[in-house]
Amino acid sequence: MAELNAVAVTGGKGGAGKSTIAVNLAALLSDIGYRVLLVDADVDNPNDYIYLGMERREAGRIVIRTPAIDQSLCDGCLECVRICPTHALLGKKGNVPLFFEDSCLGCSLCAEICPRKAIKEGKKEIGTLYDGESGKIKMISAAIRPGEARSPLIAHNLVRFFRQIDKNQFDKIIIDTCPGVANPVMQALRLADHALIVTEPTPLGRHDMEAILKSPHLLA
Numbered sequence: 098m099a100e101l102n103a104v105a106v107t108g109g110k111g112g113a114g115k116s117t118i119a120v121n122l123a124a125l126l127s128d129i130g131y132r133v134l135l136v137d138a139d140v141d142n143p144n145d146y147i148y149l150g151m152e153r154r155e156a157g158r159i160v161i162r163t164p165a166i167d168q169s170l171c172d173g174c175l176e177c178v179r180i181c182p183t184h185a186l187l188g189k190k191g192n193v194p195l196f197f198e199d200s201c202l203g204c205s206l207c208a209e210i211c212p213r214k215a216i217k218e219g220k221k222e223i224g225t226l227y228d229g230e231s232g233k234i235k236m237i238s239a240a241i242r243p244g245e246a247r248s249p250l251i252a253h254n255l256v257r258f259f260r261q262i263d264k265n266q267f268d269k270i271i272i273d274t275c276p277g278v279a280n281p282v283m284q285a286l287r288l289a290d291h292a293l294i295v296t297e298p299t300p301l302g303r304h305d306m307e308a309i310l311k312s313p314h315l316l317a
């Protein structure tokens with residue numbers, strides 16, 4: 098469900114000025130007396146805090162469970178392969194499945210279903226949550242760990258962080274999304290009840306703007 102007074106600043110194209118506009122909008126609203134929550138949802142490279150000259154604080158680590166198959170216990174039944182929702186496990190009957198970590202959501206379904214208890218779970222840190230304040234602006238963000246590929250999981254954790262915040266403290270919410278039209282952008286758009294689309298007057302800018310306009314969250 099959309100949050101009251103939440104405006105997403107988005108746009109398919111990177112480098113069009115989206116973060117500049119989001120941060121300046123937050124600063125302008127703050128200057129005229131509003132209490133602003135700025136959500137830096139550019140999970141691959143959140144840098145709004147630099148624009149604001151803000152010291153960001155670490156607010157939590159994003160950790161997922163990752164499976165490890167004990168080959169001495171596995172009989173290659175492939176129950177784990179069958180249940181894995183992201184095809185992070187693949188294999189042939191009778192063989193120990195191969196594990197493709199970048200596709201793993203850390204859902205634990207494979208460990209739960211394994212009839213031979215051959216799957217142990219470890220933990221892996223894939224990102225960090227941050228917060229900070231500058232005048233009447235509070236900022237929250239989440240940053241993916243360099244080399245990680247699971248941006249949607251980072252975005253999911255940022256959404257959970259956002260939902261824990263008491264919105265009564267704020268008059269306006271500005272959400273600075275990632276560029277593109279992939280899952281992290283859609284997760285950020287779901288938090289907003291308005292969207293401001295930033296683009297540039299070039300064929301690429303028009304192409305990427307048209308792509309974001311097809312988002313089901315903007316069409317709804």
Ligand code: SF4
Pocket residue numbers: 166170171172173174175176177178192193194210211212213214215216
């Ligand atoms: S469910 Fe367990 S025993 Fe079966 S293939 Fe997977 S790890 Fe091996």
Ligand code: SF4
Pocket residue numbers: 162163164180181182183184185186200201202203204205206207208
């Ligand atoms: S934890 Fe979930 S996503 Fe990861 S390999 Fe197991 S079933 Fe697949």
